[in-house]
Amino acid sequence: MPELPEVETTRRGLAPWMRGARIADLVVRERRLRWPIAAGLGKRLRGRTIGDVGRRGKYLLVFLEDGALIMHLGMSGSLRVVGPDVPPGPWDPFDLVLAGDPERRVRMRDPRRFGALLYSKDPLSHPLIAPLGPEPLEPGFGGAFLRDRARGRTIAIRDLLLNGRIVAGVGNIYANEALFEAGIHPGRAAGRIGAERYDALASAIVAVLSRAIAAGGTTLKDFAGSDGRPGYFQGQLQVYGREGAPCLRCATPIVRLSGTARSGYYCPRCQR
Ligand SMILES: [Zn+2]
Incomplete structure (x- = not known):
C-alpha cells in the first residue's frame, strides 16, 4: 500500500x-x-x-x-x-x-x-484532512510528542503509529521498519516506553521515511513514461515481509505478529 x-x-x-x-x-x-x-x-x-x-x-x-x-x-x-x-x-x-x-x-x-x-x-x-496528526518530517514531531500522546495508553506501539490522528502517513511497512531500527517490540504497550526510546523511535521514523523518499527519487524519470510506477522500496526493507529470514543484525529468524489484520514483523532478539 x-x-x-x-x-x-x-x-x-x-x-x-x-x-x-x-x-x-x-x-x-x-x-x-x-x-x-x-x-x-x-x-x-x-x-x-x-x-x-x-x-x-x-x-x-x-x-x-x-x-x-x-x-x-x-x-x-x-x-x-x-x-x-x-x-x-x-x-x-x-x-x-x-x-x-x-x-x-x-x-x-x-x-x-x-x-x-x-x-x-x-x-x-476537509474531514479526511483536518483530523490528521503532524507530518513526521516537519517540525512539531519528535520523541516528546509521541510520548505525550502515548501516556497511560495500553495500545500496542505499532497500532499507535498506524493511527493517522497521532502521526500522519506512517503506514504498516514503515512503522515496522522504524520499530526494528529503534529496537522496540511492535506489541509493546505505548504507555510503557521511556523518553529515550521514544527519541530513538522518532529518529528512526524520520530516517526510514527519508531513505525511502531518497530512493524513490531515482524513479522520477518514469513519470513521463507509460508505465511509471513510483518507487516501492522492497530491496531496502529490514523486517517487513521477511518472516523466517535471518535478522540483518543478529541472524535470528524474523517473526510475523499473528492475530492482527495488518501483519507485523519483528526480530524477537533485537526488539524488546
Ligand atoms: Zn535481530
Missing part, C-alpha cells in the same frame, strides 16, 4: 508537470472509487489553473485558484504522466488532462478502486 514516501515520491514526480498547468478536461472512465467521483467535477475543473501540488499524510493536494483536488492512491493505486497517444488500461479510472502541445494526462491506475478524487473548497478543513 502506498505510504508517505510513495505519495511524496508521486508528488515530486507530478509537481513539475502540474504546477502552473491549465486543466483542459477530466476524463472519467470509472466513477466508483472509494468515494464516487462527483458528477460535474470535470465541468468545475475545466479551464482552471493548478497552483502548487502538496501532500498531507497519504493525500495529495492539487491546489487550484479556489480549493483543491484531494487525491488518494488507495490500496495499490499510482499516478503517472502520459502523452496523448498512450491508451488507457482497464484499471485506469480517470485522466486529468493538462492543456499544452502535446497535452499531458495525469492518469490514475487503481486496480482495487480504493483510491479517491475529491474536490474541496477548503481542503485543510
Whole structure:
C-alpha cells in the first residue's frame, strides 16, 4: 500500500508537470472509487489553473485558484504522466488532462478502486484532512510528542503509529521498519516506553521515511513514461515481509505478529 514516501515520491514526480498547468478536461472512465467521483467535477475543473501540488499524510493536494483536488492512491493505486497517444488500461479510472502541445494526462491506475478524487473548497478543513496528526518530517514531531500522546495508553506501539490522528502517513511497512531500527517490540504497550526510546523511535521514523523518499527519487524519470510506477522500496526493507529470514543484525529468524489484520514483523532478539 502506498505510504508517505510513495505519495511524496508521486508528488515530486507530478509537481513539475502540474504546477502552473491549465486543466483542459477530466476524463472519467470509472466513477466508483472509494468515494464516487462527483458528477460535474470535470465541468468545475475545466479551464482552471493548478497552483502548487502538496501532500498531507497519504493525500495529495492539487491546489487550484479556489480549493483543491484531494487525491488518494488507495490500496495499490499510482499516478503517472502520459502523452496523448498512450491508451488507457482497464484499471485506469480517470485522466486529468493538462492543456499544452502535446497535452499531458495525469492518469490514475487503481486496480482495487480504493483510491479517491475529491474536490474541496477548503481542503485543510476537509474531514479526511483536518483530523490528521503532524507530518513526521516537519517540525512539531519528535520523541516528546509521541510520548505525550502515548501516556497511560495500553495500545500496542505499532497500532499507535498506524493511527493517522497521532502521526500522519506512517503506514504498516514503515512503522515496522522504524520499530526494528529503534529496537522496540511492535506489541509493546505505548504507555510503557521511556523518553529515550521514544527519541530513538522518532529518529528512526524520520530516517526510514527519508531513505525511502531518497530512493524513490531515482524513479522520477518514469513519470513521463507509460508505465511509471513510483518507487516501492522492497530491496531496502529490514523486517517487513521477511518472516523466517535471518535478522540483518543478529541472524535470528524474523517473526510475523499473528492475530492482527495488518501483519507485523519483528526480530524477537533485537526488539524488546
Ligand atoms: Zn535481530
